[in-house]
Amino acid sequence: MLGAVAVVVLVLTRAEPYPLEARHLGELKPMLLRGGLATTVTRPLRPLLIDLYWLRCLVAMGEAESEARNRNLASYGFFLTELDPRFFHAYYMLGLSTPYSLGRDQYANGDLALQLVRRGLEQFPDDIRLRTLHAFLLHYIVHDARAAVMEFVKISKLPGAPAAAISSATALLVEEGRVDEAIDAIQAAMDDGGRGSMQLLSDRKKQLEIEKLLRELDAAIVRASKKLSRTPTSLDEVIQAGEWPAVVTHDMHGGELSVEAGRGRSSWLVGRMEGIPRW
Secondary structure, eight states, rough: OHHHHHHHHHHHHHHSSGGGGGGSSSOOOOOOOOHHHHTTEEEEHHHHHHHHHHHHHHHHHHHHOHHOOOOHHHHHHHHHHHHHHHHHHHHHHHHHHHHHEETEEEEEHHHHHHHHHHHHHOOOOTTTHHHHHHHHHHHHHOOOOOOOOHHHHHHSSSSTTTHHHHHHHHHHHHHTTOHHHHHHHHHHHTTTTTGGOOHHHHHHHHHHHHHHHHHHHHHHHHHHHHHHSSSSSSHHHHHTTSSOOOTTBBBBTSOOOEEEEEEEEEESSOOOOOSSSSO
16 A cells, blocks of 8 residues: 555656746756645645655755755755645755855855745744744845844844844844843843853853943043044043043953044953944
């Protein structure tokens, strides 16, 4: 009986590839039914059909990566998730395997990966893994850092959000000048047990606290510039202009304060926090 079923499945899968626009050359060659045919004609055989195609995908993921192979994996992903819209691993694993790096932060098949992952988010809107993958695709495929950070903001609000997502989400708050809120968000995560990485959160909190102080120093530099009719070149000049307390020469974590190119600096930080990075 099983052998007969397998023969029927193999015959059915010789139907016209689905979707038509997904025909490609490569080691993994899509031999896919149209979705409507697959979901009606093969309804009793659907679990076996899904297993056969998923097994082929797993084998293909162990083969040499290429633009064509990855593109064909996406075709299988669309097909499998039409057969079973709740097939999480088809969205996640094939969405992860579809982009093909061309170097210099350029990827082929990124549009297909985005389509597959977004289809998955319609089924699993609160899944941290899918949302993290979506953020990666937004950053490296679409080159939209702000949209990627917005995705991390969504992740940070989900139960069990990882520390890295919460830390990344603060970039948006920093860009909008809401540094106090960013510090509060990190502190809340630390109070909740660190979400698996207390050190990451602790370091981020220190960055934010120093950034808040440096922004106060920035404002003092602007006021001192008006008094001096030029930009101060040192912290001493800002102090002598009466715009900064003489006793505050270090930040709260021991970094030495200074003035460089008209902005406050701390020796504790490699660079200032500028919010969301730009491409």
